[in-house]
Amino acid sequence: MTLSLYPLLICLLFSHIIVAFIVSTDQHTAAEVGKQVVLRCTCDSNGDSNPTVIWEKVGVEQTVHLYRGNVDDLQEQHKNYTKRTGLHAISANKGDASLTLKNVNIWDEGKYRCSVSNGNGFGEAFVDLAVWAINAEDMHILWKQDGSGRDFLSCQTSGWYPKPTVSWNDKNGNDLNGVSETTMTRDENGFFHVQYDLKQQHDSSNQYICSVKHKWMAAPERTRAAFTDGSTLIRLDDGNRLDL
CATH class of the missing domain: 2.60.40.10 (Immunoglobulins)
Known part of the structure; x- marks a missing residue:
């Protein structure tokens, strides 16, 4: 057998063994x-x-x-x-x-x-x-204060992945995102915590709706804040039923 035949034999051998x-x-x-x-x-x-x-x-x-x-x-x-x-x-x-x-x-x-x-x-x-991961049950609206002692509304929610989108509107449907500020962090398990602050003086006759959207949710989750007087905050959990 000539040496020139060896490469051919080797190719034939491996083509028989390795088949995709x-x-x-x-x-x-x-x-x-x-x-x-x-x-x-x-x-x-x-x-x-x-x-x-x-x-x-x-x-x-x-x-x-x-x-x-x-x-x-x-x-x-x-x-x-x-x-x-x-x-x-x-x-x-x-x-x-x-x-x-x-x-x-x-x-x-x-x-x-x-x-x-x-x-x-x-x-x-x-x-x-x-x-x-979705954690629509964990949505909170609460009071916070800035450095000058002025109160503002803060919408906070945890336990989400990937990161959700949060927005503020009033009861008339006005977009308030231009006067809002987002802080987003992750915990040791990788979940996102979102704090969305409404940096606007509230109107006690108005209502403010925080909405959270997520790619794995069929519809946004909403919660709203209303006031019994000029400063007493009530969080109402029926935000999904509002006609914005």
Whole structure:
């Protein structure tokens, strides 16, 4: 056999061993913080019932879940995912490599890679996970004072992700955002806290409505402030029923 035949034989050998097959995912999915989500991944296993499935989070070098030899192998699993992942062995052997992720948190958001290999070949696909949190019950309107001792209304709400949009209107629908000031911070769990101050002298005969909008809400959440006299503030929780 001449040496010129060796490269051809090597190419033929590897083309037989490494065959790409189709792996499919939902590409985009979303989950609420604290809930469970299934990151779907399926493949044509070509009859091989002993696949290796690797789930990884892209960009941060985190092994989320490894399944091989018909069992879960979690020795290299990142600590952020401890006791939060599951992959059904029977389904995996039938071409369903979907991953269940429990107790979703904000830091789970990102792109994931599903890689499947077996004796017949290899394939991979990606899914983007969006995470959201809504805390419409935690909306407060209260009095604050500026440096000169002047009172103003402050709308405050916590426990949101991603960041919400907050606005002020009066009972006639006038936009008061031009005289408002936003302070937005995040806590150690990644949730946004919003403080939206109405830097305008209030009119005791008027009412002031704070609205919070969020991309995962069908409609804004509203609460309003009214006054029994020139200074006594009443927070009314039926802001959604106002005709602005």
